[in-house]
Amino acid sequence: xxxxxxxxxxxxxxxxxxxxxxxxxxxxxxxxxxxxxxxxxxxxxxxxxxxxxxxxxxxxxxxxxxxxxxxxxxxxxxxxxxxxxxxxxxxxxxxxxxxxxxxxxxxxxxxxxxxxxxxxxxxxxxxxxxxxxxxxxxxxxxxxxxxxxxxxxxxxxxxxxxxxxxxxxxxxxxxxxxxxxxxxxxxxxxxxxxxxxxxxxxxxxxxxxxxxxxxxxxxxxxxxxxxxxxxxxxxxxxxxxxxxxxxxxxxxxxxxxxxxxxxxxxxxxxxxxxxxxxxxxxxxxxxxxxxxxxxxxxxxxxxxxxxxxxxxxxxxxxxxxxxxxxxxxxxxxxxxxxxxxxxxxxxxxxxxxxxxxxxxxxxxxxxxxxxxxxxxxxxxxxxxxxxxxxxxxxxxxxxxxxxxxxxxxxxxxxxxxxxxxxxxxxxxxxxxxx
Numbered sequence: 001x002x003x004x005x006x007x008x009x010x011x012x013x014x015x016x017x018x019x020x021x022x023x024x025x026x027x028x029x030x031x032x033x034x035x036x037x038x039x040x041x042x043x044x045x046x047x048x049x050x051x052x053x054x055x056x057x058x059x060x061x062x063x064x065x066x067x068x069x070x071x072x073x074x075x076x077x078x079x080x081x082x083x084x085x086x087x088x089x090x091x092x093x094x095x096x097x098x099x100x101x102x103x104x105x106x107x108x109x110x111x112x113x114x115x116x117x118x119x120x121x122x123x124x125x126x127x128x129x130x131x132x133x134x135x136x137x138x139x140x141x142x143x144x145x146x147x148x149x150x151x152x153x154x155x156x157x158x159x160x161x162x163x164x165x166x167x168x169x170x171x172x173x174x175x176x177x178x179x180x181x182x183x184x185x186x187x188x189x190x191x192x193x194x195x196x197x198x199x200x201x202x203x204x205x206x207x208x209x210x211x212x213x214x215x216x217x218x219x220x221x222x223x224x225x226x227x228x229x230x231x232x233x234x235x236x237x238x239x240x241x242x243x244x245x246x247x248x249x250x251x252x253x254x255x256x257x258x259x260x261x262x263x264x265x266x267x268x269x270x271x272x273x274x275x276x277x278x279x280x281x282x283x284x285x286x287x288x289x290x291x292x293x294x295x296x297x298x299x300x301x302x303x304x305x306x307x308x309x310x311x312x313x314x315x316x317x318x319x320x321x322x323x324x325x326x327x328x329x330x331x332x333x334x335x336x337x338x339x340x341x342x343x344x345x346x347x348x349x350x351x352x353x354x355x356x357x358x359x360x361x362x363x364x365x366x367x368x369x370x371x372x373x374x375x376x377x378x379x380x381x382x383x384x385x386x387x388x389x390x391x392x393x394x395x396x397x398x399x400x401x402x403x404x405x406x407x408x409x410x411x412x413x414x415x416x417x418x419x420x421x422x423x424x425x426x427x428x429x430x431x432x433x434x
Contacts, residue, residue, distance in 0.1 A: 026344045032236050035090045035133055035216045037063055037174060039391065044175070046071025050111075050155045058083055058179035059371065065170040068162040072155055073175065075108070075140075079151040080366070082142040082180040083108070086121075086281035087158045087173055088217060091131035093235060094335075095167040100127040102166050105159040106138040108148070116140050116148035123283050124161075128270025130335035131167075132237040133216050137282035141311060142180075144188040178280055180323060180374060181367035183308075192313035196249070196304045203253050203299075203352040211387050213238025213331065217281060219391060220328055224384040225355045231346025232256075232331065234338030240329040242353060243384050244321075245376040247305050247360030252276065253352035254331055255297040259341040266340035267292035273332040276300055279325030279374055285317065291333075293340055302356065303327075308363040324362065325374040 038061040046064050047053045053072040056062055058081075064071065066089065077083055089104045091097070103124030108116045118139035125134060138156070140148050148154070158175070162168055208229035214220040220239035230238055244250055254274050271291025276284045289298045304310055304318040311322040333347055341347065362375065369375035383393040 026233065026346070029343065032093050032233060033215045035172070036214065036219045037172070037216075038176075038218045041174065044073070046073055046158065048072070050074070050157075053155055056085075056156065056175060056177050058177045060177055062175040062177075064173050064175065066158065066160045066173040067170040068160050068166075068168050070157050070159040072157055075154040075156060075177070077140060077151060077154055079149060080142070080182050082182070083140045084137055084176075084178045084180070084280035084282075085139075085156050086135055086137035086176045086178075088133055088135040088176075088281060089160060090133045090172040090174070090216070092167065092169070092171065093131060095131040095169075095171070096165070097125045097131055097167070098165040099163040100124060102162050103160075104134055104136045105157075105161065106136045107157040107159075108138045108140050109155050109157060110148060111153055111155065114147070116154070117143070117146060120157075121282050126270070126273070126286075126288065128268065128334050128336060129273045129288065129332045130235045132235075132273075132332050133330070134275075135217070135277055135281040135283070137278070137280050139280070142182050142187045143312075144186060146189075176281060178374070179372050180369070181365050181372070184364045184366050189312045190309045192309045192311075192318060193304065193307060196302070196318075197356070198301055200251050200299060200301060201354050201356060203251075204354060208350055209387075211240070213240050214389055215239065217241075217277075217328055219389045220326075222326075222380075222383045222386070222388050222393070223329075223351070223353055224381075225353055228351040228353065230331075230349045230351070232333035232349050233343055233346050234333055234341065235335040237330050237332040238349070240331070240351070241326040241390075242329065242355065243376045243380040244303070244306050244324060244327050244355065245359035246307065246324045246362050248324075248355055248357040249302045249305050250276070250327060251302045251354040251356065252300040252329065253297065254299075255295070255350040255352075256291055256333070257295060257348040257350065259293045259337070259347040260345040261293045261340055262342055263340040268334045268336040268339075271334045271337050272296050272298060273334065274298060274300060275330040275332075276303070277328040277330065278320045279323055279327060281328070282320055284320040284327070288334075291337060293337070305357055323374045324369075324376050326380070 041061045041063040044062040050072045053074040056073045105122040107120040121136040121138040123136040208227040211228045220241040273288040275286045304321040313319045
């Protein structure tokens with residue numbers, strides 16, 4: 001068993017399941033890895049007016065570009081589901097962000113121009129973390145006697161906000177439209193939980209395991225409860241994903257260890273930033289702290305237990321934890337850290353994650369959640385254990401399916417040969433007795 005356990009890391013590395021520990025793996029000035037757009041994303045060109053808005057559909061991902069200002073898209077919605085529309089804005093690395101108010105806003109609106117409840121969704125770049133991918137989302141929420149309940153045409157308005165001194169060139173933007181079915185029991189508002197366990201648990205203290213984060217939501221590295229090691233270069237954002245089932249909570253701790261310094265006395269007031277996103281890519285929590293090149297850390301408090309009723313809560317902290325699925329962590333090392341550290345040597349990052357609570361029964365949805373991209377199943381739990389990105393998990397599923405086909409085919413062929421041989425033997429015996 002000892003020999004087998006020592007061989008597992010090598011096998012995992014060969015399969016691309018885990019990265020090596022942070023080290024001098026980059027040349028000075030080497031560009032940061034580019035954001036990976038979703039496989040199969042459809043190109044679309046948003047319009048300056050709703051009159052010319054192109055159609056976007058639930059269940060699809062779209063790629064566009066966005067300069068400062070607004071673009072419109074058209075939705076044709078039913079009256080039996082909630083629909084989430086997210087936008088992820090991807091600046092050019094090193095692009096100038098002049099104001100902490102620069103950011104992104106998403107609105108779902110009626111043809112009369114009224115914003116639906118849950119709109120707009122907004123996020124900003126903040127101060128000091130630099131040009132990093134940010135996401136925001138808006139919703140048409142299914143709710144008895146609420147606004148925006150009718151089937152028909154709605155519009156999505158995506159707005160990039162930028163000060164006059166910020167980079168104003170068009171940047172890529174990724175749109176995702178997700179549909180959540182209604183409940184069999186109806187859509188009357190329900191009382192949201194009034195409180196939840198908010199005391200952070202004891203952070204895990206096991207030996208760290210290397211897991212290299214992704215460039216964005218589409219290649220985020222899967223994690224679960226444990227201690228995870230990675231590395232960040234100045235201005236870089238790594239993405240991770242954690243499956244949270246109904247009734248579960250997530251607690252997050254992030255630490256930066258000592259960097260290789262180029263100056264003895266320097267610091268960045270915003271050196272480490274952590275953003276937690278919902279399965280529909282809306283910000284659930286966000287925190288940052290300074291870093292002097294020696295040590296820094298922060299914690300995010302436990303999320304509200306995931307519950308359908310949270311969508312009716314008055315606070316955004318509870319309201320975001322409304323659906324089970326993949327929750328995303330974006331961890332950023334501030335650009336200014338590059339002024340006093342060596343860019344070629346990633347700063348060691350340690351994540352301490354705790355998923356609390358036993359998975360509860362799902363709400364009585366009128367349809368399954370699998371097609372919506374929400375919910376947690378055995379495949380998601382396996383991906384978290386093995387540290388798979390979504391593309392890696394898809395390839396692993398294809399390999400398992402192929403192996404099953406080969407195995408089934410081999411069994412069938414072997415069975416046929418045995419039957420043929422048995423038939424020959426039987427005929428031979430009859431020939432001998434005759």
